[in-house]
Amino acid sequence: MIQESFTELKDSTTITDCEFPVLNISGFSVSINKTNILKDIDLQVPKNQITCIIGPSGSGKSTLIRSINRINDDVVGFKKQGDIHFQNNSIFKKNVDVANLRKDIGMVFQKPCVFPKSISENVLFGIQHSKKQSKQEKSVIVEKYLRASALWEEVSQRLDEKGSSLSIGQQQRLCIARTLAMEPQVILLDEPTSSLDPLSSRAIEKMMLELKKEYTIVFVTHNIQQAKRIADRIVFMCEGIIIEQGSADEIFTKAKHPKTRGYLVDEYCDC
Amino acid sequence: MNSRKIINGLFMNATRLAFIFCAVVLVFLFGTIIWKGSAAISIEFLTQPTESFGASGGIVYQITGSILMIITTALITFPIALGTAIYRSEYLKNPRAQNIADTLIFSLNGIPSVIFGIFGLIFFVNILGTGVSWFVGSIILAMMILPTLVLCAYQSINSIPSIYRESALALGMTKWKVITTVLLPKGVNGAITGLLIGIARAIGETAPIMFIATAFSGVQFPSTLLQPVSALPTHILSLAQQATNPAALQNAWGTSLVLVFLVILFSLSGLLVRLRFKKNNI
Numbered sequence: 001m002i003q004e005s006f007t008e009l010k011d012s013t014t015i016t017d018c019e020f021p022v023l024n025i026s027g028f029s030v031s032i033n034k035t036n037i038l039k040d041i042d043l044q045v046p047k048n049q050i051t052c053i054i055g056p057s058g059s060g061k062s063t064l065i066r067s068i069n070r071i072n073d074d075v076v077g078f079k080k081q082g083d084i085h086f087q088n089n090s091i092f093k094k095n096v097d098v099a100n101l102r103k104d105i106g107m108v109f110q111k112p113c114v115f116p117k118s119i120s121e122n123v124l125f126g127i128q129h130s131k132k133q134s135k136q137e138k139s140v141i142v143e144k145y146l147r148a149s150a151l152w153e154e155v156s157q158r159l160d161e162k163g164s165s166l167s168i169g170q171q172q173r174l175c176i177a178r179t180l181a182m183e184p185q186v187i188l189l190d191e192p193t194s195s196l197d198p199l200s201s202r203a204i205e206k207m208m209l210e211l212k213k214e215y216t217i218v219f220v221t222h223n224i225q226q227a228k229r230i231a232d233r234i235v236f237m238c239e240g241i242i243i244e245q246g247s248a249d250e251i252f253t254k255a256k257h258p259k260t261r262g263y264l265v266d267e268y269c270d271c
Numbered sequence: 272m273n274s275r276k277i278i279n280g281l282f283m284n285a286t287r288l289a290f291i292f293c294a295v296v297l298v299f300l301f302g303t304i305i306w307k308g309s310a311a312i313s314i315e316f317l318t319q320p321t322e323s324f325g326a327s328g329g330i331v332y333q334i335t336g337s338i339l340m341i342i343t344t345a346l347i348t349f350p351i352a353l354g355t356a357i358y359r360s361e362y363l364k365n366p367r368a369q370n371i372a373d374t375l376i377f378s379l380n381g382i383p384s385v386i387f388g389i390f391g392l393i394f395f396v397n398i399l400g401t402g403v404s405w406f407v408g409s410i411i412l413a414m415m416i417l418p419t420l421v422l423c424a425y426q427s428i429n430s431i432p433s434i435y436r437e438s439a440l441a442l443g444m445t446k447w448k449v450i451t452t453v454l455l456p457k458g459v460n461g462a463i464t465g466l467l468i469g470i471a472r473a474i475g476e477t478a479p480i481m482f483i484a485t486a487f488s489g490v491q492f493p494s495t496l497l498q499p500v501s502a503l504p505t506h507i508l509s510l511a512q513q514a515t516n517p518a519a520l521q522n523a524w525g526t527s528l529v530l531v532f533l534v535i536l537f538s539l540s541g542l543l544v545r546l547r548f549k550k551n552n553i
Contacts, residue, residue: 071437076364103443113438115453126442129452175438182443 022047022186022216023068027082030063030240032075037063038240040082045186045233050208050217052231052248054224056269060240061220062110065188068218069105070098086186103130106184110191112171114163119146119155122163122174127181141181149177150207169200176207186216193226205230224267228252236260238269304527311525320491321501325510326519330526335492336405336500337533340484341474343409344416345466351413352420353462357450359421360428380418385478387415392482406496408484415479416469420462427461428454460545467541471534477504503530 021044030038038060045051053061066072068084070091084091091101103126114122120142127133127141142159146152151173155166163174172192179187189208193201208217208230221227227234227248234251236244236259244251244260255261263269315329322328355376363369391411395401431454439449486499487509493500503526510523 069441071441074364074436074440076366099440099443099445101443102441107441109434109438109441111434113432113434115435115439125439126444129442129444129448178442 020047021045022087023218024085024088025064025068025082026085028064028067028084029081030060030067030072031077031079032063033077036240038067041242043235043242043245045216045218047216048212048214049232050212050219050230051233051235052227053218053220053235053237054222054227054263055237055243056263056267057222058239059237059269061222061237062190063240064237065107065190065218065220068186068188069102069107071102071107073098103182104184105186105188106179106182107188108172108175108179108190108192111195112168112175114166114171114174117163118160119163119166119174120159123177123181125178130182145177145181146174148180148207148211149173150203151177167200169196169203172196172200173204173207176204180211180215184215186218187211189217189219191220191222193221193223201226222267224264236263238263301531304524304531307521307524308526308528311521312528316522316525317529321506324487324513324519325506325522326513326516327522330503330506330522330529332491333501333503333506333526334529334533336485336490337474337503337530339493339500340405340409340412340480340502341470341537343406344412344473345470347409347413348417348420348469349462349466352417352465353424353455353458355417355421356424356428356458356462357454359425361446361450361454376418376421379414380422382415383478384415384476387411387479388482391479391484396483401497403483403486403499404497405484405493405500408480408500408502411479411483412473412476415476416465416473419469419472420465423465423468424458424462427464428458431457463541463545467538470537470541474534474537475504475530477508481505481508503533 023043023045025041025043025045028038028041028043029036041064043064053064055061063072067080068086068091072078080092086101086105090096115125117125120138123142123145124133124138128138133141143152143156146155151170154170155161158165163171166174172195176187176189176192193204196204205226208219211217212232219227219230231248234246234248235242236251236255236257238259244255244257251260252264255264259269317329317334318331319329320332321330359369359372363372388411391407395407395410396403401407435453436449439453440446444452480502484499485502485505487501487505490499490501507523507526507530510519510526513519514523
């Protein structure tokens with residue numbers, strides 16, 4: 001099994017520095033109601049790095065990362081081909097417990113979505129259903145992950161207030177804290193800063209650079225500057241196809257494909 | 272003056288007229304019931320059993336009978352409606368099956384209440400041999416108001432943005448957990464709204480229960496599920512049939528007033544319950 005994945009790696013020409021992929025996406029295609037959204041995606045996500053998926057809207061970035069934790073399962077008319085391996089196991093195998101998979105692969109969405117509960121209850125929202133904890137343990141968790149998401153200083157005095165009383169930027173960090181509390185191995189972020197002000201966006205970017213020491217991060221963005229600031233690896237997608245991928249240095253300094261070069265300059269792509 | 276302004280004014284006044292008409296009808300109805308009914312109301316009227324077919328005595332067993340049937344109706348409908356709404360919203364994904372389900376729910380809503388009565392008579396009383404029973408009456412009333420509750424609960428569950436479901440699922444929660452912690456509070460809220468509308472309708476219904484659940488006189492509080500009760504709407508019907516007797520007519524007004532008061536009471540308590548749920552709502 002391991003042997004196989006190594007030979008696969010050697011065969012791959014585009015990926016050179018990806019030795020221990022946490023996620024291995026191979027020949028992955030998706031259609032929704034018979035419209036092709038993703039075509040033959042091959043992508044490996046290395047451990048403890050930030051992989052940024054960039055591309056114009058409608059390029060299939062969201063569909064791709066929403067497939068990684070199988071949130072797309074419930075979409076009516078969703079059909080896929082190919083496979084995604086998480087730690088060398090197919091996530092689409094029959095015996096996979098999807099709920100457990102999502103505990104390992106957390107996700108933060110474009111729009112922050114806090115539950116109608118207090119700030120601390122929001123942090124505990126997911127974890128309280130998988131583990132029983134004492135009051136003491138709970139408050140430890142709340143503090144730990146609010147600190148990890150750079151929110152503790154702002155909310156430590158009002159943990160019992162409603163989560164919805166926070167600003168949008170703070171709410172998004174609360175959503176990240178909630179995801180971190182599940183102690184996932186991978187965090188998927190689907191344009192998490194697109195509805196935020198620049199200051200909150202920067203706070204989240206800074207947090208990502210901190211978090212990658214412990215987590216593997218897949219970050220979808222259409223903001224090229226943002227990708228430049230945080231990415232270790234860049235995946236450029238257009239019209240459901242990966243046009244080019246490689247280390248951030250490589251892509252930003254000497255992208256091979258003219259479409260990639262065009263997109264990095266104009267933020268526009270006529271694929 | 273240009274024609275657009277005239278049309279504008281005409282339209283505004285037409286809607287205002289409709290509103291005034293609506294208000295006048297309501298005030299007239301309530302006014303008459305209170306005016307005529309209050310003369311009949313007394314402590315004895317509310318606490319004594321009926322005598323001489325309603326012309327004298329009180330309506331205590333009609334009140335308890337109606338309340339008993341309505342509460343049982345609510346208890347039967349509520350969980351079934353909530354379950355149906357959740358299934359329709361969260362599990363039924365095939366568009367054709369959705370269509371069929373909706374058609375069934377709407378058709379059930381469109382059945383005239385007297386048909387429910389006849390169905391109850393044939394199915395429960397004749398085929399199953401239950402006899403005239405308040406519990407069967409509750410079952411029939413529950414069937415009658417079920418679509419209202421289902422639709423209200425479904426609409427409130429379905430109006431929860433899908434991002435809440437996805438966020439909860441993305442935290443590794445099972446579908447069951449998502450439903451009970453995220454969707455149900457809102458669904459309960461909607462079902463209570465439906466219950467208010469449904470109960471206000473069911474408590475005043477005569478046709479579905481008159482053959483199968485109620486007796487017109489000589490009935491006390493039931494001691495088993497299979498006994499008849501007296502109810503307020505059927506009592507009003509029997510009093511109205513003796514309208515030549517002024518004492519009976521006055522008691523008919525009095526009973527109507529009590530019925531309207533009960534509807535208001537149920538509506539208010541429903542609103543209070545809903546307010547309590549609202550705190551933790553999306």
